[in-house]
Amino acid sequence: MSSFSVTEPSQRSKWFAGTLVILYALITMVPLAWIMLTGFKTPPDSISYPPKVFFEPSLEGYVNLFTTRTRIGQEALDALPPPDTWYEEIVRERDMVIAGPSKFGERFLNSVIIGFGSTFLSIVLGTLAAYAFSRFKIPLADDLLFFILSTRMMPPIAVAIPIFLMYRQLGLSDTHLGMILLYTAVNISLAVWLLKGFIDEIPREYEEAALIDGYTRFQAFYKVVLPQAATGIASTAIFCLIFAWNEYAFAVLLTSGTAQTAPPFIPTIIGVGGLDWPAVAAGATIFLLPVMIFTVALRKHLLRGITFGAVRK
Amino acid sequence: MAEVVLKDVSKSFGSTVGVAGIDMTIPDGAFVVLLGPTGAGKTTTLRLISGLEKLDRGEVFIGGRRVNDETPAQRDVAMVFQQYSLYPHLSVRENLAFPLKSPILNTPAEEITRKVAEVARVLQITHKLDNKATELSGGEMQRVSIGRALVREPQVYLMDEPLSSLDAKLRTDLRIELKRIQASLGATILYVTHDQIEAMTMATHVGVLDQGKLVQFGTPRDIYENPNSVYVASRLGQPRINILPGDLFGTAPKGAHQIGLRPEHVTQGEGRAAQVGRVEHLGDHTRLHLRLDGHEIITLADPHADYQPGHEVDIAPRDPLCFDASGDRIY
Ligand SMILES: Nc1ncnc2c1ncn2[C@@H]1O[C@H](COP(=O)(O)OP(=O)(O)OP(=O)(O)O)[C@@H](O)[C@H]1O
Ligand SMILES: [Mg+2]
Numbered sequence: 001m002s003s004f005s006v007t008e009p010s011q012r013s014k015w016f017a018g019t020l021v022i023l024y025a026l027i028t029m030v031p032l033a034w035i036m037l038t039g040f041k042t043p044p045d046s047i048s049y050p051p052k053v054f055f056e057p058s059l060e061g062y063v064n065l066f067t068t069r070t071r072i073g074q075e076a077l078d079a080l081p082p083p084d085t086w087y088e089e090i091v092r093e094r095d096m097v098i099a100g101p102s103k104f105g106e107r108f109l110n111s112v113i114i115g116f117g118s119t120f121l122s123i124v125l126g127t128l129a130a131y132a133f134s135r136f137k138i139p140l141a142d143d144l145l146f147f148i149l150s151t152r153m154m155p156p157i158a159v160a161i162p163i164f165l166m167y168r169q170l171g172l173s174d175t176h177l178g179m180i181l182l183y184t185a186v187n188i189s190l191a192v193w194l195l196k197g198f199i200d201e202i203p204r205e206y207e208e209a210a211l212i213d214g215y216t217r218f219q220a221f222y223k224v225v226l227p228q229a230a231t232g233i234a235s236t237a238i239f240c241l242i243f244a245w246n247e248y249a250f251a252v253l254l255t256s257g258t259a260q261t262a263p264p265f266i267p268t269i270i271g272v273g274g275l276d277w278p279a280v281a282a283g284a285t286i287f288l289l290p291v292m293i294f295t296v297a298l299r300k301h302l303l304r305g306i307t308f309g310a311v312r313k
Numbered sequence: 314m315a316e317v318v319l320k321d322v323s324k325s326f327g328s329t330v331g332v333a334g335i336d337m338t339i340p341d342g343a344f345v346v347l348l349g350p351t352g353a354g355k356t357t358t359l360r361l362i363s364g365l366e367k368l369d370r371g372e373v374f375i376g377g378r379r380v381n382d383e384t385p386a387q388r389d390v391a392m393v394f395q396q397y398s399l400y401p402h403l404s405v406r407e408n409l410a411f412p413l414k415s416p417i418l419n420t421p422a423e424e425i426t427r428k429v430a431e432v433a434r435v436l437q438i439t440h441k442l443d444n445k446a447t448e449l450s451g452g453e454m455q456r457v458s459i460g461r462a463l464v465r466e467p468q469v470y471l472m473d474e475p476l477s478s479l480d481a482k483l484r485t486d487l488r489i490e491l492k493r494i495q496a497s498l499g500a501t502i503l504y505v506t507h508d509q510i511e512a513m514t515m516a517t518h519v520g521v522l523d524q525g526k527l528v529q530f531g532t533p534r535d536i537y538e539n540p541n542s543v544y545v546a547s548r549l550g551q552p553r554i555n556i557l558p559g560d561l562f563g564t565a566p567k568g569a570h571q572i573g574l575r576p577e578h579v580t581q582g583e584g585r586a587a588q589v590g591r592v593e594h595l596g597d598h599t600r601l602h603l604r605l606d607g608h609e610i611i612t613l614a615d616p617h618a619d620y621q622p623g624h625e626v627d628i629a630p631r632d633p634l635c636f637d638a639s640g641d642r643i644y
Contacts, residue, residue, distance in 0.1 A: 205398035208365050211385040212392045213461065214415030227402040 032288070038281035046277040061278025063087045065104050065269065065286075069096040104283060107265040112290060113176055114261055115245040118183035122240045123233060125184070126191025127199075131221060133192065134199040135207075145196075148189045156186050157249045164253055174259045182254070183244040190243075191236050198232025199225065234301035238294065245291055262287050314501045315376030315468040316341040317362060322371035324361055331357035333525040334371070339469070339518070341376075342499040344492070346512045346533075348548045349522035355505040356395055358522070359471040362503065363390050375468050386417055391462035395473035395505070399446035399457055406442045409433065409460050418465070432460045435490055437483070451478045459487070463494065469501040476511065488515060509551040513537070521545045543640040546573045552600060552611045554634075555579070561606065562630050568643050569635035576600075579612040584629025589620050603628065 009017070038046050040057040069091055080097070083089040091098050133141055163182065164173075172178030202225055210220035226233075252264045266283040269276055317339040324331040332354040339345045347355045360366040362373055364385040373380050380388045391412070399408050409429045413420040420428070433439040436456040441449060449457065459475050475491075476484045492515050495502050506512055512519055513533050520530045521544075529536060529545045540546035546554045555574040559565030562584060566572070587603040587610060599614035603626060610628065614620060635643050 203396075203398065205394055205396050206400060208385075209392075209394065209398045209400070209461070210411070211365065212363055212390065213412035214386045214389075214417040216384070216386065216416075219416065224400055 035281045036285050039278055039285045041278050041281075043276060043278055046281070047275075058090070058278075059087070060090050061276070061280075061282035063090050064276050064279035065282045066102050067091070068099045068102050069094075070099045071096050102269075103260075103265060104262070104269075107260055107262045108286065110176065110255075110259055111245060111261040111263075111287070114179040114183065114259070115241055115290070117176070117180040118187060118244045119237055119240040121180060121184045122187040122191045123237050126188050126195050126236065127226075127229065127233060129188075129192045130195035130199050131225065133196050135204065145193070148192055151186075151189050160250065160253055163250075167254055174255045174257055176259050179251070179255065179259055179261070182250060183240075183247060187240040187243055191240060194236045194239070195229065195232055198229050198236075202228045230301045234298040238291075238298060238302075241294055242291060314341055314466075314499050316374075317376075317469050317501060317503070318372075318374040319358075319362070320372040320374070322358070322361055322373060323369045324357055324366060325369055330354075330525040331366075332361065332522075335522075335525075335527045337520055337527055337530060339501060339503055341501055342495075343517045344495050344502045344504065344515055345518045345520060346516035347503065347505045347520050347522060348507075348512060350548075352524075353522040354525040355522055356473055357525075359392065359473055359503060359505065362388075362469070363392050363471055364388050386415070389417075389468045391465045391467040391470050393459050393462045393470075393472040393475040395477075399449075399454055399461075401445070401447050403446060404442070405433075405438065405444050405446060405449070405457050408446050408457055409442075409464055412461055412465050428464045432463050435463070435494075436460050436487070452480065452483065455479060456483075456487075466498065466500075469503060472502060472504045474505050474507065476506070476508070491515065509549065512549065519549070521548050539642075540573075540634065541642045543571060543573065543636050546634060546636075546642075550575060552576055555608075555610045555612075556636075557608055557610070559635070561585075561608065566633070566635050566644075568637060569633075570638040571636045571640070572630060573634035573636060574610070574630050576612045578631045578633065579610065580629045580631045581612075581615055581618075582627055584627050586625040587628050589622055589624045589626060591622065592620050601626075 037053075039061045040059070041052070041055055042058045042060050045052050045055045045058075046061075067087070072095070074095070077092065077095060077097075080092075083092050088098060132138060133145060138144065167173045167178055167182075170178075172181070206224045206228070207217070207220040210224045211217065215223065246263065247261075248263045251261045255261065255264065262283070266280060266287065269279045269283060319335050319337045319339075322335040322337075323333050325333075335354075335358065337345075347358060349355050357366065361368055362375075364380065364383060364387075368381060375388055375390070399405075400411065403411065406429060409432060410425050412418065413425045413428060429442070430439070433442055436459060438453060438456050438460065441453055441457075446454070446457065455475065455478050459472070462470055462472070476487055479487065488511060491502070494500055495515075504511075504515065516533045518530065519533045519536045521528050521536065523544055529541050531539075533549070536545060537549050540549070543556055547556065555576070557572055557574060559569035559572050561572070585605060587605040590602040590604050590609070592614065593600040593602070599616070601612050601614045601620060603610045603612065605628070612628070620626070637643050
């Protein structure tokens with residue numbers, strides 16, 4: 001090869017970049033992989049020293065995650081009819097019987113409702129607000145934007161007490177709506193700022209052309225701006241979801257029953273019959289999945305790049 | 314198609330004047346070309362008519378209807394933007410169909426197909442119909458944006474330098490095509506260009522703008538032969554009119570501070586001796602750059618004479634345009 005291109009990186013720098021990326025990926029993925037492996041270990045394997053990398057996989061962690069169990073004496077155990085399901089069998093091995101389903105399913109569903117609900121609301125409100133800030137003359141727009149951003153200048157938990165009292169007064173404590181509103185309120189500043197940046201980049205000419213082509217402003221927004229803001233919306237949605245999904249402090253403070261999400265629930269597994277690390281790891285693994293799936297589903301929009309270039313500057 | 318009337322149309326952007334007090338009547342079926350240097354307010358005028366910009370003062374009538382308070386969609390105008398703006402997420406075909414699919418027109422599918430095909434043929438972009446709008450050359454994008462206007466039959470077409478980035482051949486083709494559309498549909502067109510030939514060949518009327526003011530409005534011939542100021546005289550004509558001191562050729566005509574001489578209004582073989590500077594051969598004619606008392610004078614070469622740089626040629630004015638000290642035409 002004798003040709004030399006200015007824009008194409010050299011073979012050496014490609015190698016270097018590749019190695020760095022792989023190294024970084026390994027560093028971030030090893031703990032994740034360890035959690036996922038632990039989910040398939042038996043409790044003794046999970047705490048054995050030196051740690052076991054190779055082990056006989058077991059579903060005990062998952063069974064323990066989804067069930068509550070009680071220990072019974074040997075005689076009572078012998079008196080029982082033989083187990084009729086595979087999970088019953090796993091539990092019997094430990095001299096226990098299944099007492100009922102655990103709360104994990106419900107908590108997980110709460111996480112889904114609250115996480116996706118608040119993400120959806122943040123994106124809808126954030127996009128509309130960002131569009132207005134980007135396109136219209138709003139009195140004191142800069143001050144308003146600063147004010148919106150300033151809600152993120154302290155850790156949200158700093159206002160925990162007022163919010164706790166307010167929620168109790170309003171009857172929003174431990175409700176889905178309350179948590180959705182709370183996470184939306186926290187996320188919306190991020191959403192407005194990020195999305196405003198993306199929408200600012202979309203030239204106005206497109207909407208003007210659509211207005212002339214016979215569309216109303218809202219139709220122009222919907223048909224012309226939104227498709228081009230897809231990249232921004234997708235990445236903002238991922239950020240919002242990750243925050244709402246992982247949020248721990250408010251969830252502990254404001255939820256205990258009906259609306260409790262998975263993060264405050266998973267550590268409570270530890271309490272059931274000693275440190276049940278496989279069950280905790282199984283919970284963490286399942287808990288990771290929705291965000292992963294969501295990110296992978298939106299990956300196309302993240303990677304597609306921004307379709308600028310049809311406007312002559 | 315419709316008549317468009319502007320009354321005292323004014324628009325400022327902060328302290329910058331966009332347009333100031335324009336009165337203009339664009340007759341139904343006319344092809345009006347707006348001329349003016351950059352920043353003169355041409356685009357602003359189009360945007361005010363289309364409704365993209367709100368008037369500070371004045372009124373706009375389209376087909377007798379006062380449209381000041383109507384949205385761009387209600388005004389039913391088509392516009393080709395100076396910054397042509399194709400929808401990047403749509404294909405060329407979808408771009409062309411976009412105005413036809415608007416809730417206002419709501420065109421049936423088979424008519425959309427027919428019109429899009431027709432316009433694509435006229436603009437020579439049929440082979441690109443399925444491309445993404447971003448996968449086009451500048452000239453192709455420009456044609457698609459013209460096409461997005463031509464698929465419609467609006468009250469008026471507003472075109473902001475629509476042919477500026479096309480090659481010479483395509484430009485000629487489309488010039489003829491636009492003129493044909495205007496003649497056969499009786500379309501009213503308001504057209505901005507910097508191109509002399511476009512202005513002279515297509516316009517039924519020319520409006521000359523200067524710093525937001527309409528300084529003259531008339532037929533192209535009228536503007537060319539009877540400009541009412543030095544400014545207007547310099548806008549039309551290629552090469553530009555020679556603006557010279559009134560007394561360069563002996564006593565000035567009465568009151569004339571400056572005289573304007575079109576290249577074809579310089580008689581050779583009599584008068585004062587000028588030095589030949591450059592000789593430009595442009596194919597069908599030859600341009601002669603002369604110098605006289607430090608003033609450059611451009612004229613057309615006599616096809617039978619042989620010019621050498623440094624030679625002298627006698628020249629005299631014929632029917633000069635005379636202007637007073639402020640640049641206004643006296644006679
Ligand atoms: N949105 C705007 N904000 C501020 N000033 C503007 C705006 N649009 C136009 N102007 C100003 O108004 C004046 C007229 O602008 P306009 O775009 O109409 O010029 P033009 O004749 O189309 O020029 P060109 O030949 O360069 O396209 C210019 O001084 C310009 O700077
Ligand atoms: Mg312009």
